[in-house]
Amino acid sequence: MLNYLIKRLLWMIPMLIGISLISFFVMHLAPGDITSTEAAFNPKSSEESRQKLRALYHLDQPVMVQYGLWLKRMVQLDFGHSFASHQKPVFWAEKNANGDITKGMIQEALPITLLMNVLGLFITLILAVPLGILASKRYHQWPDRVITLFNFIGFSIPGFWLSLLLMYWIGVIHPWFPISGLHSLNYEQLSSWQQVQDVLMHLFMPVVIPALTGLASITLFVKNGMLDVLNLDYVLTARAKGLSDRAVTYRHALRNALLPLITIIGLSIPGLIGGSVIAETIFAIPGMGKLFYDAVMMRDFPVVMGILTIGSALTLLGNLCADLAYAWADPRLRRGIATAQ
């Protein structure tokens, strides 16, 4: 297991280098040098800020040197400061000369997005697993057909449209849930328990709606997994032994059907991080997606590059965790890794 872990960790190094190359390439897509696009989009950009850009990315040096210097800063986790007037550090907290600590932008935004995604994934799984089992047990009967229909709609519905309609219905016509921001105005005066409640109320819409649209693929996945497993010999054996239907379904079939779900969840991480842009923008949640969108609109290069790199690194980390979890959960693989050593 340890060898496998080390191998996987080492494997991440060339991947990270590749990601950094692509991120760097993206920044150089802009016609001319990036200071000219910045000027074209932001009439307020002064000669001073263009000088700052030139200095930050060493634009007077050859491209390979620029990349090398940028990579050196990335390795030291130095993502620079935002171009916005507040000039916050992009990644992590910093102390200034007076000893005041300024929090990093990603440091503030990341926990919110992570919390949203974890809650969302939890809701998706809680709904998708029973629905998938139901569809596989009643395959080609009406419960399966209804679920299939909803799956197709779930795949096809634009999430932002659904958010917009529900925002109007649940937020404006019936004000059951707040539809904007993360806190109420009187957040500071609330007790800590009320604060938790307040945040959860604000997170309801931006978490539940993406979870509903993500439901389709996971339900389909559980259903197909169950159908594959239910026809295998060992399930037949379990039935022949006279085990109850419950025991066969939940103790024998479901466990194997759920295994590949670990991989699917791992693979869906980039989609979850990227998908947060639209939900967070609509509901004004100050997470990674909103931060990224605002940075893109302001052409705030250090923030864009920082989030692109951190987001990719998180994806790699997520995939690593999924692979490890799979290796741990599947006894066949667990043995395989043990014997390979």
Place this chain on the structure above:
Amino acid sequence: MYKIFKHPLACAGLVMILMMMLLALCAPWLSPYDPNAIQVKQILLAPSSLHWMGTDGLGRDVWSRMLYGSRISLLVGLVAVGISTLIGVILGAIAGFYRGWVDTVIMRLVDIMLSIPSFFLILAVIAFLTPSITNVMIVIGLTSWMGVTRLVRAEFLSLRQREFVLASSAMGASDVRMIFIHCLPNSLTPVLVSVVLGIASAVLLESGLSFLGLGVQAPQASWGNILTDGKEYIQFAWWLSVFPGLAILITVLGYNLLGEGLRELFDPRSNHTR
């Protein structure tokens, strides 16, 4: 191919797609007003016999804008998927046919591209270029070729070992001949499915980008940017939000139904799946 008519879902999808295509092609004849004509005295009118889908905040006829918007969706879907399929087939064919280090390099590139959150990548690229239909199509195409590459590579890996390919290799056929005459035609069925499903996700992506203001730019109409207006006026003008969303839903649903139907028809293994 005729079997498609025996598959009810695929058939329904095909009908939806053809209907949308017809509307897009006939847009100039079907639209009663100029989609960009601003009528200051007729802003935010509810749907009526004069304006079937009402008017927007600048008094433009929504039905006409919807029709012209369908052209954008169709164009973006086809071109973006064309680009991604072309890249995917070429890289997949090279990787699967030649194997060795070429294969390793291409597949690692696929892994790297898959680990960058693609929506972030698309937004970043469009930010550094300028938002326009052309850029949206190119960027969606350049960030969604990885699935096709994997498919084509897998097909080529297995075709390369088949007897008819080995035989033609033994008879001295050139690589080009083996790739284009023997392997490529036999690997295209799964690609067709991914093309149809790819169009669905490209249409969704384009509408999302236009909704965020990073796709098709006003005054040109697209379903996504009509929805942006819809968000603005949601309390007064439901028609601005409901119709474009429904249009996107129907189009994307059509391609998804057709794609899954084709998958079932082509893949004998999946007589139960999907």
